[in-house]
Amino acid sequence: MFDDFLQSPLLFGLFAVLTVGVVLTWVMPEKIIRVLTRFFCFFVYRIKIHHRENLPKKGGALLVANHVSWIDGILMLLSSARPIRLIGYSDYVNNWKVRWITKIFHVIPIKGDGGPKALLRSLEAAREAVKNGELVCIFAEGEVTRTGQLQPFQRGLLRIVQGTNTPVIPVFLGGLWGSVFSFFGGKLFWKVPRRWPYPVSISYGKPIDKPDDVNRVRLAVEELGAETMEREINREQIPQRRFLRKCKSKLFRRKIADSSGAELTGGKLLTATLLFRKLLQKNGIDDSQEMVGILLPPSAGGVIANTSLSLLGKVTVNLNYTMTEDVLDFCIEQCHIKYVLTSRRFLEKKPYQLNAKFLYLEDLKEQIGTLQKITAALQTYLLPTWLLERMLKLTTINPDNLFTIIFTSGSTGVPKGVMLTHHNVMSNMSGVDQAFHLTDKDVLLGVLPFFHSFGFTGTLWLPLVFDPEAVYHFNPLDARQIGKLCKKYGATITMTTPTFMRTYIKRCKEEELAEMDLTIVGAEKLPIQLAHAFQEKFGVMPTEGYGTTELSPVGAANVPDHRSGSKEQSGYKLGTVGRPFPGVVAKVVNPETREDLGIEKEGLLLMKGPNVMKGYLNMPEKTAEVIQDGWYNTGDFAKIDAEGFIEITGRQSRFSKIGGEMVPHLKIEEALLEVANHSNDDEDAPALLAVTAVPHETKGERIVVINRPLSKPVAEILKELSQRGLPNLWLPSADSFIEVEEVPVLGTGKLDLKAVKQIAEDHFCKEQ
Numbered sequence: 011m012f013d014d015f016l017q018s019p020l021l022f023g024l025f026a027v028l029t030v031g032v033v034l035t036w037v038m039p040e041k042i043i044r045v046l047t048r049f050f051c052f053f054v055y056r057i058k059i060h061h062r063e064n065l066p067k068k069g070g071a072l073l074v075a076n077h078v079s080w081i082d083g084i085l086m087l088l089s090s091a092r093p094i095r096l097i098g099y100s101d102y103v104n105n106w107k108v109r110w111i112t113k114i115f116h117v118i119p120i121k122g123d124g125g126p127k128a129l130l131r132s133l134e135a136a137r138e139a140v141k142n143g144e145l146v147c148i149f150a151e152g153e154v155t156r157t158g159q160l161q162p163f164q165r166g167l168l169r170i171v172q173g174t175n176t177p178v179i180p181v182f183l184g185g186l187w188g189s190v191f192s193f194f195g196g197k198l199f200w201k202v203p204r205r206w207p208y209p210v211s212i213s214y215g216k217p218i219d220k221p222d223d224v225n226r227v228r229l230a231v232e233e234l235g236a237e238t239m240e241r242e243i244n245r246e247q248i249p250q251r252r253f254l255r256k257c258k259s260k261l262f263r264r265k266i267a268d269s270s271g272a273e274l275t276g277g278k279l280l281t282a283t284l285l286f287r288k289l290l291q292k293n294g295i296d297d298s299q300e301m302v303g304i305l306l307p308p309s310a311g312g313v314i315a316n317t318s319l320s321l322l323g324k325v326t327v328n329l330n331y332t333m334t335e336d337v338l339d340f341c342i343e344q345c346h347i348k349y350v351l352t353s354r355r356f357l358e359k360k361p362y363q364l365n366a367k368f369l370y371l372e373d374l375k376e377q378i379g380t381l382q383k384i385t386a387a388l389q390t391y392l393l394p395t396w397l398l399e400r401m402l403k404l405t406t407i408n409p410d411n412l413f414t415i416i417f418t419s420g421s422t423g424v425p426k427g428v429m430l431t432h433h434n435v436m437s438n439m440s441g442v443d444q445a446f447h448l449t450d451k452d453v454l455l456g457v458l459p460f461f462h463s464f465g466f467t468g469t470l471w472l473p474l475v476f477d478p479e480a481v482y483h484f485n486p487l488d489a490r491q492i493g494k495l496c497k498k499y500g501a502t503i504t505m506t507t508p509t510f511m512r513t514y515i516k517r518c519k520e521e522e523l524a525e526m527d528l529t530i531v532g533a534e535k536l537p538i539q540l541a542h543a544f545q546e547k548f549g550v551m552p553t554e555g556y557g558t559t560e561l562s563p564v565g566a567a568n569v570p571d572h573r574s575g576s577k578e579q580s581g582y583k584l585g586t587v588g589r590p591f592p593g594v595v596a597k598v599v600n601p602e603t604r605e606d607l608g609i610e611k612e613g614l615l616l617m618k619g620p621n622v623m624k625g626y627l628n629m630p631e632k633t634a635e636v637i638q639d640g641w642y643n644t645g646d647f648a649k650i651d652a653e654g655f656i657e658i659t660g661r662q663s664r665f666s667k668i669g670g671e672m673v674p675h676l677k678i679e680e681a682l683l684e685v686a687n688h689s690n691d692d693e694d695a696p697a698l699l700a701v702t703a704v705p706h707e708t709k710g711e712r713i714v715v716i717n718r719p720l721s722k723p724v725a726e727i728l729k730e731l732s733q734r735g736l737p738n739l740w741l742p743s744a745d746s747f748i749e750v751e752e753v754p755v756l757g758t759g760k761l762d763l764k765a766v767k768q769i770a771e772d773h774f775c776k777e778q
Contacts, residue, residue, distance in 0.1 A: 056209045059089050060241070064179060064214040067092075070140035071217070072171050074227050075181035076160055076235070077149035079191035082183055083117075086147050089212045095139055097132070097148045118146070120166075133169050140176045147181075150227070157574040157581045158187045158194065158444045159589050160235070162653045163228045168221065177217035178227055182234035184211040184242065187444060187592065194444075209245060213238050225609050225652070232595040236640075239437060239593035239620040243409050248432040249439070250320050250404050252475035254280065258395050260450075266473070267499060268482040269491055272310040277390050279314070284386040286318035287402075289374045294367075295349055301325040301415060303342060303350035303366060305357075307484035308456050308469065311371050315351045316460065316470060320413070321402055327415045328461040330425075331360060332756065337425060339365045341417050344427050344627055409433040415627055416463045418559050419756050427627030428463070428559045437620035438562040439472050441591035445581070446528060446573045448503075452478035453525075455496060455504040457486035463563035464532055468505045478503065489513040493522035500525040507533040507760075508540055511552065515543055523548045528573060532557055532564075534760055535658060535676070538585060556587035556658060560642055562621040566590045566656050586655040594619035596656055597641075598648055612659055615648040616641040647674070664763070666703040666711040673713065673740050675701040685730045686720050700753050700766045701742075704774050713742040714770040716753055748773050 065071070073094065075086060083096045097118045118139070120132035139146050148170070150163035171178060188194045189208055213234045221227050247255075257265065260276030267273040274282065295302060302324045306312035319326050327345050329338055342350070342365055350364060353371045389398060399405050413432040417425040442448070454473045458465030473480035481499045483492055487510060495501065496518070502525050506514075511531065514523070529544065529552045536554040545551045555567030568588035569581030581589065590596045598613035599606055607613040622642045625633035636643045647660045664675040678701045686698070699717035706712035720727065724747050731741055754765035 057085065057088070058209075058211045060211060060213040060238075061216075062089070062214055064216055065090060065092070065145075066177070066179075066217070068143065070143045070174070070176045071145055071179050072136075072140055072167065072176055073145060073147040073179045073181050074150050074163075074167055074231065075147060076183055076231055077151045077154050078158075078183055078186040079154065079189055081191045082149060082154075082186070083147070085183065085186075085210065085212060086181070090145065092145055094145045094147050095136075097136055097146065129166070133166050136170045137172075137174065140170060141174050146170070150224070153579075154193060155187075156193045156579045157569055158192075158592055159569070159581060160228065160232060160592075160654065161579055163224045165224050167227065168224055171221070175220070177219055178221050179217055180215035180227060180230035180234055182213045182215070182231055182238055184213065184235065184238035185209050209242075211238055211242065223608055226606075228654075229595065229597060229606075232590070233618065235593050236595050236619045243433050243620070246409055246433060246436055246440075248404065248407055248409055249413065249436055249471050249475050250317075250402075250407070250432075251399055252436070253317060253320075253471075254398060254404070255395055256475055256477075257390070261391065263450075264479055266310055266313055266480050266482065268308075268310045269484070269495055270309065274310060279317075281383075281386045281390045282314050283317040283321060284389055285378055285382060286314055286371075286374060287321050288382065288386070289377055290318060290322060290351075290369070292377075293369055293374065295319075295322065295324065295369075299324065299346075299348055300412075301327050301345040301347055303345070303347045304328045304460070305331055305350050305352040305362065305368075306371075306460070307331070307356065308458065308460060308465065308482040309484055310482065311353055312460055312482070313470060313474070313480075315371065317474065319351070321404070323403065323407065325412045325415060327417075327427075328459075328466060330417060330419070330459070330461040331362075332459075333425075335362060335364060338362070341425060341427065342366050345415055407432065409436070410624075412624065414466060416461065416466060416559050419760065419762075426629060426632060429624040429627055430463075430562050431624050434562040434621055434623060435467055435471060436475075437593060438467055438564055438591070439475060441593065441621070442468070442472060442564065442567075443476050444592055445567060445569045446503075446530075448472075448476050448478050450477040450479075452502045452527075453499050454478045454480045455492065455501040456480045456482040457484075457492060457510070458505055458507075459486075462533075463559040464505060464557065467562055467564070468530070486510045487513050489517035493518035496526065497522040497524070502527040503530070504528075505530045505532070507531065508536050509534065509755075509760075511540060511544055515540075515547055518548075520547060523550075526550050528570065529553060530555055530567065541584065551582075551584075553582070554584075554587050556656060558644055560623045560636070561594075561617060561644075562623065564591060565594055565617045565619075565621065565644070566596065583653070583655045586651075586657045588656065589654045590617070590656070591619070591621070594621060596648075596650060598650055601647075609650050609652055612647055612649050615644045615646045615656070615658070617644055618642065664701075666713060668711055668713075668739055673711075675703070675713075678713065678715075678736075678740055678742070681731055681734065681736055682715065682717075682727065685727050685734070686722060698753065700761050700763075702763070702767045702770050704767075704770050712774075713740070713746060714774075715742050715747045716750055716766050716769050717747060718751070718753060719749060 087094055095116050095118055097120050118132060118135050136146050148167050150167050151161040152164050155161055186192055215230050215234050218227060218230060257276035257280035262275055262277060264273055265276045265279050302319050304315050304326055306315055316326050327347060329341060347366050349369050350366045351369050409432045411432060412429055413435050414430050415427045416430060417427050454469060456469035458469050460466050460470050481495050481501060483495055508531060526548055529550050531552045532555045536552060541552045553568045553570055555564055557563035557565050566588045571580055574581045595618045597606055597616055599616055601614040618641045646658050649657045649659060660674040660676040666673045682699055699715055702714050703711040704714055724744050728741060728744060748769060754762035756762050
């Protein structure tokens with residue numbers, strides 16, 4: 011038998027390799043294991059290391075990294091030519107299966123629940139190691155992230171370097187969320203690799219000397235994450251390519267529907283898109299037009315208008331049909347738009363005369379011939395995706411090229427054209443998919459207009475490039491029709507505003523939203539009472555997020571436990587707008603000095619990441635005002651707590667400086683609503699009153715209240731405000747209340763701050 015074994019070249023060779031490997035491992039174990047591990051990782055991963063020069067060539071240092079997967083430690087060991095001592099959870103380090111290898115690499119065991127003495131011993135061991143000139147690595151979150159978001163850092167890292175003059179090196183491991191060894195999808199290991207080999211990056215930040223705040227280190231790691239996403243821009247597929255692939259994968263499954271009865275599978279949607287793309291070329295949309303306008307509500311037609319123009323390589327400009335013709339013409343002029351894609355049916359309800367030529371969907375549809383239908387169908391159902399991408403020249407589009415222009419509401423001035431790139435929008439949608447774990451069982455209700463960034467990214471393109479299907483309705487306030495659509499299609503996700511939520515609570519039936527699993531709320535502050543009222547009726551606690559048009563639009567969001575796949579690490583805190591999205595960094599600063607204020611202090615909120623706009627169209631000065639060193643000034647005041655949750659406390663533009671102090675309009679509004687006994691569940695709650703300010707000769711500014719008829723006399727309201735402890739400086743005078751029939755609001759339900767201020771200015775100008 012042994013002779014047969016020796017005569018088999020394959021078996022003998024395997025035996026020889028194993029024997030030599032065991033002997034070499036026994037003789038010089040660490041080097042051999044490094045070689046074998048490098049070989050394995052090279053086969054499975056494609057690792058890129060950035061800024062390795064920030065790693066000291068000699069002397070001690072504490073490396074602080076994010077913790078995304080179970081192989082983070084191995085990758086850290088491979089990223090450095092110098093040995094690195096890892097700090098690991100003792101139950102794993104001392105497990106008999108891996109104890110032999112943790113001893114070889116001198117892993118320092120730590121157990122947070124082993125009592126203070128055991129914890130101090132572990133930290134002291136790490137401290138001695140860095141003092142002796144060794145590199146030590148700690149994953150400061152304490153455990154692998156279950157949500158993909160960066161978790162709070164433990165303060166123990168400060169004790170390791172305290173009094174040692176040892177630098178802290180921030181490290182970011184990028185690309186591992188979604189890998190087999192991460193908790194993506196709420197499970198470990200049982201996943202199919204998305205790519206092979208899998209791209210991973212390791213970035214070393216600049217040394218931090220004598221850190222006295224753990225959140226300073228966390229911010230540095232977050233900034234490396236944002237830098238990583240910017241650097242990996244060319245690895246990302248643009249939305250149009252993702253759209254092709256998603257339609258191809260769902261050729262015979264419904265992808266979109268709307269309230270008119272239209273239902274399109276992935277195959278039919280792509281066929282219609284290719285047909286209209288060709289028709290648009292024949293009807294004057296050529297290379298001379300970079301930007302094309304769209305004047306359509308959320309609908310199947312609105313989707314096809316956007317996809318066909320995008321596949322034609324045009325920058326889409328969804329025009330805000332709640333604006334006046336003068337404002338729309340201003341937007342058209344800014345973008346040099348010659349053509350606006352719309353429908354006769356839409357213009358019958360809302361006629362417009364604009365300085366551009368209308369192309370009607372109905373007219374284009376009549377031009378479709380049999381040969382064109384056959385050609386588009388063959389391209390959809392027979393051509394391989396890679397060939398179709400090249401025919402459409404999608405592979406030549408740079409992710410940093412413009413994808414769309416979205417005009418701001420103009421609530422505080424002239425509308426500004428926000429330039430969003432393919433990378434801006436795609437990175438934002440990837441963050442939504444990563445945070446909320448979207449699946450092909452999800453059905454997204456699309457009622458937000460496409461001229462709104464929340465609607466463009468969240469309800470238009472998100473379901474087109476990821477798994478959910480979508481159902482559209484043109485009027486977000488038409489609660490009865492929305493309820494019917496939710497019931498018919500089993501809607502599981504909706505993106506909405508508090509204003510629209512009130513109508514759903516009032517007019518939708520419980521059984522109509524029975525399948526609703528996730529309600530993402532933005533654009534306005536979510537009143538806690540309203541959140542509880544929605545949960546009480548429909549069984550879903552709304553998820554508040556935060557964003558602006560300039561952030562593509564989402565910067566942060568709460569993630570319900572049932573969506574993150576983890577109950578151990580909660581991503582939800584009511585009263586906040588959640589944590590920053592992956593790759594997005596947030597900090598609060600002094601509004602005048604721009605000094606970083608750290609946590610638990612109110613200041614001006616700045617954000618940085620791949621979702622920050624390219625700039626304002628034709629407004630370089632305005633762009634420079636709001637984006638400095640990559641940080642976008644949101645114009646909002648906020649606090650960030652120790653767990654990384656953001657609480658919005660007010661708008662910078664909604665503060666008055668009186669007597670040298672900042673007076674917040676939002677807090678005065680909230681106090682007024684409470685004193686007036688106004689229910690937050692009332693459908694008209696957001697439009698009951700608004701606080702603004704006008705110039706004043708002695709005080710600098712004067713607080714003014716624009717209100718509908720109140721339930722109490724003004725004198726009584728002011729008396730109660732004073733009794734509640736509201737500072738006298740904040741109290742408006744009795745003659746500063748201006749009663750109106752309606753408080754101005756925008757189409758999205760947000761206060762029209764420009765119109766509110768104009769009412770106040772007009773009133774006091776007349777008095778003067």
